[in-house]
Amino acid sequence: MSDSSFGSDTDPLDLRRIQKERRARIVTAIVVVTLLVSIPLLLFRTTAFKLEIAPDKANETVRITTDEGMALAVGKRILLFGQTTKLRIESVGFQPYQTRVDRTTQDRVLSIMMDPLPGSVTIHVQASSDVSVEVQGTEVSGTPPLTTELARGVYVVSVTGNQIVPLQHEFRVEGYGVTQDVQLVTEESTASLTVQVVPNTAAIEINGSPIGHGVYNGRIAVGTHEISLVAENYLPHHLQVSVGINEQVDLEVVELRPLPASLDVTSNPSDASILLDGTFVGSTPSKVTIAANKEVEIKIRKPNYLTQTTSIELRPGERSTRSFNLESVEIQAEVNSSPKAVVWVNGERKGSTPSKLVVNVGDVVKVTREGFASQSVEIEAAGPERRSLDFQLVDELRDKYDKSPELLVINDSITLRKIPPLQVSTRVPPDIAGGSDPSTREFELTRAFYLGTHEIRRKEYAKFVTSLKVEASNEDLPISEISWEEAARFCNWLSAQQKLEPVYVFESNGGVTINSAALGFRLPTEAEWEAAAQFDLYRETVIGAYPWGSADAPRTGSGNYSGRESRPEMYPFLDVHLDNHVEVAPVGSYRQNANGFHDLGGNVAEWVQDRYESKSQGLNQKLKDPLGPQSGLDRMVKGADFRTHDLKEMYINSRRVVGLKDETVGFRVAKWLW
Structure with a gap:
């Protein structure tokens, strides 16, 4: 359409307006079309x-x-x-x-x-004196009112001061940027501290802050404080004081100790001992510390030299020097011994007794002889310049026996008693000896030994065999119904516990050999068992044929045998005897024998080390350290038990065998001293 379509009478202004509207509609249409096309693309x-x-x-x-x-x-x-x-x-x-x-x-x-903003908290404290404010143990610096930012949550504010009762207050912070005020009112405290210090120039500090000199009598905050008292030339004194609410603490008078003085000590020759008031403090040359304002004795001592003594008194902190020239001394010694022996001085051989020697103070004179215990003496300063040193030597083994304890206690409860070397000669009854007349049994034991005073208890055996059930009612009963081998293995275990060489060697073929040189624990030999049961070590006499003596009936309280108490149980019994136990009794329930051993007669019989042989060894001939037969299938059992009712079986010389194990058989332990 051209502009000619408008009439000739159209106003030019209207024409331009119409054209502008037309162009706008065209642009709008283009934009709409563009959007309609772009939006799907944009959404995509x-x-x-x-x-x-x-x-x-x-x-x-x-x-x-x-x-x-x-x-x-x-x-x-x-x-x-x-x-x-x-x-x-x-x-x-x-x-x-x-x-x-x-x-x-x-x-x-x-x-x-999103993280919440902290709350803004302003803490107002009403107090008549300076205070310290902490929130959750962290100090808020400044003077109240104090503003701090805290995350949302529950807090505890603490207020302390020298003149107030400590105050704690719990409050909740809203957070989220909320502003809060906490109002606190304190209570005045009347807690006080009084202290006087000697010397009066000493500074008094509380928690590191000085509060005066010599004397303080004033307020102190409730709580725990460190009080420090410090003065020149004196050792500082620190103590902690806990003060309660309105408490008056009086430390009274505290006297500070002067600083120690020091002394440089030298001697010619050197390496002399320094003693202050009799106490060794070092060797020359040396710097020693001594108490001030006090007279102290100084003693200088060196072997082969005369001791020198002096006194000194020094001021606090003073340092001084003392030198000593020592004079040598020699001693004429005449050494004698019985029997004759070799003489040694400080480990160097000097000949044989009798001998005359020149020795010095501190020298060690020693005499030795094979088979005897050595003896020695140290030459002391006190005494004449001529001295006689006399030694009486003692048999080495006897000396070892004398120095060994009378009793050994192993694993808290196993007690063994010492028995010396001895010779035993007893009369063996005919029905034991196998003849019509009594025989003589003689033996000598050259090795001292220890023997258990009691049979091994169940509680003691249970430490070895941990599967054994032990209760309070049976823990003190003797262990029984175990084999000889099990008893020997217990002995080896006990030796290992005490770090001793085991006596029994268990071989791969099932055999057992005895290492007689070992000093570990073992079963007693028959001879040792009979010596402990039959020979009174103190009177050196034979007790009798039975553990209780020679009477043909057990004495009351002498042991647990089968007496009249067994009648209700239908067991065979000895009509002339009565005791307190039908069955086995706790070890030690009956009187000990003359040598201090329990239950060598009665309760349970006992395994010994020897192999069994029907006829006793040593009849009418003297034996030395007998160990029993060298071969044999069975091991020997000694002693009567709680089922024994035949007097013949109660003889000390009686011996028997059992099967592999028996409820009436237990054991006790022994060991050699050498």
């Missing part, structure tokens, strides 16, 4: 993200903006048109949160955790 390239904001309170006033990139926030959804954008999330009472979102992010749900 848009990535949507969903925001999950915590805590819930942050959602109440949340505001989301984009700082860069092409993105649109619609509620808690983000439409990302470009490649990336930066989000800023704000909410009243929370720290602003910023994050970057990228089109390549796989997770389309973004979890946002």
